[in-house]
Amino acid sequence: MLNMSAFGMFHTALALVAVIAGIIALLRGGEIGSRSRAGQTYIGFTVGTCITGLFIFHHGGFGAPHVLSIVTLLVLALAWFGERRPADAGIWRYVAVLGYSLTLFFHLIPGLTETGTRIPLGAPAFSGPEDPLLKALVGAGFVVYLLGATLQAIRIRQSRRLPLPA
Template identity: 30%
Template sequence: MGLSYLGIFHTVIGIIAIIAAFVSLFKSARIDLGKLSGKIYFYFTLFASLTALGLSSVKGVNPGHILALLIIILILTAYYLYAKKPGNNRSRFFENFFLSFSFFLSLLPTVNETFTRVPVGHPLASGPTDPLIGKTLLILFLLFILGSVLQFRRQRKINRLARL
């Protein structure tokens, strides 16, 4: 596989972040920063994104660095909304969307790296342009859209009930 120590650390904390996101989505239908799984997602995604800035097979800034910075901005903004704008209000819509979008964006390099490295010696995909990667990302994108719509509807219902 040929991973550096930073690459191994990045991969381990990234996997933990993804598992925490799935746990939070399963339990709360959103990544809930008020719960342990949401906090794990936040911190481990932050560290995974920061360590991604130190990983590169080419010199200079590349799309992976831009993606990592975008994820950092999304989760920090979501955390700000969670901490500074408590209660069931419009901020929850943005918080939910930013965390879900950051999770979706985290899956882009995850799918590519996993499919081009596993199983060792006979990877599932030949590279980023492999149709299997494209189809998988399309399915994940459609799930992200569906999940975002369901989260929006759920939050709207929660906000209405809170006003009563």
Template identity: 50%
Template structure:
């Protein structure tokens, strides 16, 4: 097992955290610039790949005992990424493919924030973290707020899509390498 080196993180935990921060930044920039996360943009592809790497590195982290909720969230995130990718190619969900793509990728962005808040609030400040454990009731409230923000954001994205103001190009097929 890797040695604990910084903030109680293992070497794998540090790599995992660094990758996840890149994913969060790419997702946030994509949302600001394009009003959505999509494989059609460089930021979207960077977001997807770093989110995949975040999930894969997260599977090797067992800070709170064996396989647990964070690992389940990683699996759900990978499934949502796959759905978003396939929906973006226009092969799933028929005329609702773009809606499914928006919902799936936006959900993965929200999923990133759950462990971000959990790990930050249960580790910082050093020696006296704001929350005692990942089961703190405040984290349930934060997750509820994240769900509301997701619903509001998705509603705005779908309205924009229906209004024809979506800046991204057509919902036609996208090649995996493009």
């Protein structure tokens, strides 16, 4: 049907749960983080997606998707570390919030690529990973990430300006 193995379907299911949880976390709290149930779900399922993705070789050997999995794991680790710094630790709050959001953008890349090269059946939307329309959509997704990251950074900055309670 979609030329996908059972393991590939499992990997995709993990990714879908992660993306839905990440969007819920963003909508509810304006950020993804381990202090919310949606954030914990996002982080755990994103780790699972990355790890399972390292064992998928649909396009040959080790390649860009595997590198993206490793980079995503590194950014998640950095964001998690930043989240555990004291509240007055300066830049670490930005690292945590923007890092988690960046990993949500990372989900977009293989999500669009794999979906668009398989659907609609018989006449996929994209010819492959180098399709110009796919690149344009990923670029648009990055612009959306940048806008969201800017709003998150402004929110963090404003929260730091609030007067301390007496």
